[in-house]
Amino acid sequence: xxxxxxxxxxxxxxxxxxxxxxxxxxxxxxxxxxxxxxxxxxxxxxxxxxxxxxxxxxxxxxxxxxxxxxxxxxxxxxxxxxxxxxxxxxxxxxxxxxxxxxxxxxxxxxxxxxxxxxxxxxxxxxxxxxxxxxxxxxxxxxxxxxxxxxxxxxxxx
Amino acid sequence: xxxxxxxxxxxxxxxxxxxxxxxxxxxxxxxxxxxxxxxxxxxxxxxxxxxxxxxxxxxxxxxxxxxxxxxxxxxxxxxxxxxxxxxxxxxxxxxxxxxxxxxxxxxxxxxxxxxxxxxxxxxxxxxxxxxxxxxxxxxxxxxxxxxxxxxxxxxxxxxxxxxxxxxxxxxxxxxxxxxxxxxxxxxxxxxxxxxxxxxxxxxxxxxxxxxxxxxxxxxxxxxxxxxxxxxxxxxxxxxxxxxxxxxxxxxxxxxxxxxxxxxxxxxxxxxxxxxxxxxxxxxxxxxxxxxxxxxxxxxxxxxxxxxxxxxxxxxxxxxxxxxxxxxxxxxxxxxxxxxxxxxxxxxxxxxxxxxxxxxxxxxxxxxxxxxxxxxxxxxxxxxxxxxxxxxxxxxxxxxxxxxxxxxxxxxxxxxxxxxxxxxxxxxxxxxxxxxxxxxxxxxxxxxxxxxxxxxxxxxxxxxxxxxxxxxxxxxxxxxxxxxxxxxxxxxxxxxxxxxxxxxxxxxxxxxxxxxxxxxxxxxxxxxxxxxxxxxxxxxxxxxxxxxxxxxxxxxxxxxxxxxxxxxxxxxxxxxxxxxxxxxxxxxxxxxxxxxxxxxxxxxxxxxxxxxxxxx
Numbered sequence: 001x002x003x004x005x006x007x008x009x010x011x012x013x014x015x016x017x018x019x020x021x022x023x024x025x026x027x028x029x030x031x032x033x034x035x036x037x038x039x040x041x042x043x044x045x046x047x048x049x050x051x052x053x054x055x056x057x058x059x060x061x062x063x064x065x066x067x068x069x070x071x072x073x074x075x076x077x078x079x080x081x082x083x084x085x086x087x088x089x090x091x092x093x094x095x096x097x098x099x100x101x102x103x104x105x106x107x108x109x110x111x112x113x114x115x116x117x118x119x120x121x122x123x124x125x126x127x128x129x130x131x132x133x134x135x136x137x138x139x140x141x142x143x144x145x146x147x148x149x150x151x152x153x154x155x156x157x
Numbered sequence: 158x159x160x161x162x163x164x165x166x167x168x169x170x171x172x173x174x175x176x177x178x179x180x181x182x183x184x185x186x187x188x189x190x191x192x193x194x195x196x197x198x199x200x201x202x203x204x205x206x207x208x209x210x211x212x213x214x215x216x217x218x219x220x221x222x223x224x225x226x227x228x229x230x231x232x233x234x235x236x237x238x239x240x241x242x243x244x245x246x247x248x249x250x251x252x253x254x255x256x257x258x259x260x261x262x263x264x265x266x267x268x269x270x271x272x273x274x275x276x277x278x279x280x281x282x283x284x285x286x287x288x289x290x291x292x293x294x295x296x297x298x299x300x301x302x303x304x305x306x307x308x309x310x311x312x313x314x315x316x317x318x319x320x321x322x323x324x325x326x327x328x329x330x331x332x333x334x335x336x337x338x339x340x341x342x343x344x345x346x347x348x349x350x351x352x353x354x355x356x357x358x359x360x361x362x363x364x365x366x367x368x369x370x371x372x373x374x375x376x377x378x379x380x381x382x383x384x385x386x387x388x389x390x391x392x393x394x395x396x397x398x399x400x401x402x403x404x405x406x407x408x409x410x411x412x413x414x415x416x417x418x419x420x421x422x423x424x425x426x427x428x429x430x431x432x433x434x435x436x437x438x439x440x441x442x443x444x445x446x447x448x449x450x451x452x453x454x455x456x457x458x459x460x461x462x463x464x465x466x467x468x469x470x471x472x473x474x475x476x477x478x479x480x481x482x483x484x485x486x487x488x489x490x491x492x493x494x495x496x497x498x499x500x501x502x503x504x505x506x507x508x509x510x511x512x513x514x515x516x517x518x519x520x521x522x523x524x525x526x527x528x529x530x531x532x533x534x535x536x537x538x539x540x541x542x543x544x545x546x547x548x549x550x551x552x553x554x555x556x557x558x559x560x561x562x563x564x565x566x567x568x569x570x571x572x573x574x575x576x577x578x579x580x581x582x583x584x585x586x587x588x589x590x591x592x593x594x595x596x597x598x599x600x601x602x603x604x605x606x607x608x609x610x611x612x613x614x615x616x617x618x619x620x621x622x623x624x625x626x627x628x629x630x631x632x633x634x635x636x637x638x639x640x641x642x643x644x645x646x647x648x649x650x651x652x653x654x655x656x657x658x659x660x661x662x663x664x665x666x667x668x669x670x671x672x673x674x675x676x677x678x679x680x681x682x683x684x685x686x687x688x689x690x691x692x693x694x695x696x697x698x699x700x701x702x703x704x705x706x707x708x709x710x711x712x713x714x715x716x717x718x719x720x721x722x723x724x725x726x727x728x729x730x731x732x733x734x735x736x737x738x739x740x741x742x743x744x745x746x747x748x749x750x751x752x753x754x755x756x757x758x759x760x761x762x763x764x765x766x767x768x769x770x771x772x
Contacts, residue, residue: 052573
């Protein structure tokens, strides 16, 4: 069972959508009515997994949102960032990632932490500006726990 | 199913049960009822017998009293001067219907008895004759002397009895003895046997005075108690039992004894037992018939079920039984039909499943032919691969093709896994085979053709990520294109050093849409220059989805660590792949695979200290 859930709310011409759970063959993406909507914010913070069939469903659904001026992707978890990097066309052309999570890891303590990178603060079109001095609970320095060239590739366009 | 023989059918068991229980209950009831009735009857007979004795006793006492009252004024008026009864006495005598003859005696001072006189009903010749027979009065006379009232029927003279008594005269201390012939017809008829009771008037000194013609059993006297009345059960010398009662007169120890034969007394009980037995037999017969009908109805349905199960055991799943009732047996029949339907359905499903498993096995066999039969072992490059589907057949595919000095390296991952994805891999392999037949086809062109082939096959319903590299074994230049597949890692060890994370270089300079997603798709190529000793690790994302028994994914970090460790520890590509497989299997511990796992390792250039790579 995927536990998939899609919530939406509208504020003026802004449509806010949040997605929870697994995106897979059981995910029921509903058809959106986009009249009067210029911007869509999609919050993916609670997406826990996405498989190959889920990718197909996501792409099909996200294509239906192409009519709006801009799509902002918020709180993009690693499982989604991996797909953004790997699958061409995973995000519609008018979509921009506004924030995403980057895994950090401490070799000394084994602690893991997901750090939210925000557009304008930690990254922009020119590159990534990771937060400095991130430490674990023992004061050990934590490192980005991904192949950076691969993980930040989607920022290059 | 074994040949089961019914030796004692349920029908007969039910029959036995349904008839035995009421038969035993009825028999017990009959025994108790008759015993109770018998006791009650005996008590009733005792009561009746006592009543009879008492009534006869009262009647006898009244008779004696009336005779005494009739005789006494006659005797007391005797004229001792003329030694005759006066005319008044004769008149009284003649007026008494019961007195037939009268004789009086006076006991003198010398103790001798003197005959005083007599009165006789001269009109009755029988009486006249009897009055002259002294023997008749003998016992009565002596009884009177002993101050005993005496009344005794004359067995030879019906209706006539002897009566005597003594009068003690206080004025001269003399005694008068009166003997008389009296009419005892009333008493005689009362003591005569009425067919049920035999009654006797009995005196300890004079024996039987009145009573039925039957001789009285002397043993009856042993039951006489001191009470005025009493009862006893008596067993005669002939073995017959009888019920006895007695009632004392209150005159000279005379007692009335009544007996009734036990057989006669309990005749009603016998009738009851006989009628009950007839009723019992009728009831059992009825029960038998009803039980026969009921057990037949019940067991016929069960027999039908039994025969139906035997047919099912022989493989006939079409058999059904009629549901004839709404009771448990009807419910059982309904359940049987449901079960037969389910079993039939299950058998069909099992057969279908077996057929599909056979087909899947065929698909698996066919799919295995899509993969390289052997690893590549060439002085210029080595390729070692591994594929493990998540189910019978998978949606991953990898291969290599050596054409001239060009080594084509293929890896793809279809949407999902199982048979549908496997069919797409088959389409991909077919397209790849076509591409291989064309001269000098670049990876981007190859992916474009494969995209078209897969799109025509799946109509966008199933896509496939794909990476294709073409390595020039002479120059080490690899041209590659990617259709949204996980980029392979170029593993470039530092001189003499261990492979580290920073030495993992993802080949991701180009990327394109998944194969089959769009009818027409364009792809780009990128180049990478390999140096001898460089390795490229190709994989599908299923490797990071491997879960341990706790359901935790292997994840990217652990995967990359395993990869680096395997490469650093392995002496050749084969050992490195084996190391990696062992590492991830150790993590997995035979847990179910979430997705197909495919990986292969390309080693460019000759292997250090080893020329041949094991297959």
